[in-house]
Amino acid sequence: MNAPSFSALHLKVACSNCNLRELCLPIGLSLAEVDKLEELVATRKRIKRGDSLFRAGDRFESLYAVRLGFLKSTVVSADGREQVTGFHMAGELVGMDGISNEQHSCDTVALEDTEVCVIPYDRIEEVATSVPALRSHFHKVMSREIVREHGVMLLLGSMHAEERLAAFLLNLSQRFEARGYSRSEFVLRMTRAEIGSFLGLKLETVSRALSRFATDGLIEVNQKHVRIVDPEGLRAIMTGQGSQSEPR
Amino acid sequence: MNAPSFSALHLKVACSNCNLRELCLPIGLSLAEVDKLEELVATRKRIKRGDSLFRAGDRFESLYAVRLGFLKSTVVSADGREQVTGFHMAGELVGMDGISNEQHSCDTVALEDTEVCVIPYDRIEEVATSVPALRSHFHKVMSREIVREHGVMLLLGSMHAEERLAAFLLNLSQRFEARGYSRSEFVLRMTRAEIGSFLGLKLETVSRALSRFATDGLIEVNQKHVRIVDPEGLRAIMTGQGSQSEPR
């Protein structure tokens, strides 16, 4: 390590001082419990844009809490098809896919320079014995991931291209807002192809839908920069009410 | 209850005697640990075909281990679109969606007369403190659900109709086999529309694909009864190698 004292400092103030704690932690933990939690976080890790945090097949050892940055997770089928299963931003926990097999089943790659807290899984299991509130919170986080994926299945299984993209933009918007960023203006960290993979569409379809939204005055797009002009309009599209000029 | 003594008997022999234990339980539990586990299971519950085990919005209180029967889970979007998120058979655990919010987010409905073990969630939390092996197993079960859903996302996001259906049939086949039933001959408990909803297709497309598989000699279909004649052929279709007469 280049700067051990820097790392140590970081370790000391982890969690209790972290501006992500409302996202990571259960509310109402006692100070003693937060202390316990801080023992969890072994180290920080930086991942440069394009590098992977872990890959399918890697031995599972830790979960990771995103501190800063942006990642994607992808699964690859036997015949080589790739599917983006999610995008992850600050405050989110990644790596839970690895628990079942003691081995990761997806790749997780940084889409911009990223920093994560490394949480060794055996420590989580230890703390799960002694701090019920943390264990219970951990269960909720896993359950929330299951519910999130139900939502993605609904999107992939029953929505049209523009509906999917509207839902995607609104979801991003809401997540940025929850982190204190603008809900109406943000930068897409991923390519059109990656959005397409996540939404079950081709990149051209994503591009066309974005262009259509722009000409309809719902958003402004400039490459990766997006401004949401008419969130209600997007919501209408998402729920299948987009441009029904003729009610029969 | 009509037959309390019968219920009590069932309670007594639960788990340690259950022929699903390889599916439900972690291997290598001590007898004392299995005892602990049996305390978990409060009651059995029977759900008649068409009735629901729980509905979206219901207060979350318990997980359910399917003992016998067949269920589907569905989510409904704000605008009324319905998506089947999974089918559940003996040995599988359902209800984990409810943990995150203390409230269920999907409907789970019996597709045939079904019997489940009711496992009150607060008991799980208790036992999670005292029996690490069970807690760890529970985490793996949740993680496995996350991984399963990744697989569904891959299917919905990147596969064609016949590829999806082939994958679906092979998945069912493999699950039946794991439960000691025939892997080549089984009854579909769900309608074409339900298969379609799960696979992101219309019922007509499901019907056509099944017919095509039948005329190609891959399967035999008679209404809900399916016989898999050529599993390798299905696997080839699933991986996108279906009927490539002309290799360029």
Added chain:
DNA sequence: CGTTTCGTTGAAGAGTGTCAAGGCCAGTGG
């Protein structure tokens, strides 16, 4: 036995994918 639900099949049309060409932008090396 009538009624309803479920399944099959055909024909036509909509929505996406595919292929191709060209533009924009950042990074690189001359």
Added chain:
DNA sequence: CCACTGGCCTTGACACTCTTCAACGAAACG
């Protein structure tokens, strides 16, 4: 500093898969 390169994005034309609509047959149910 500028030209070049390669990745990313946009747009058009066309092909193809899947959906939609419709009619009918078969099985399940009361």
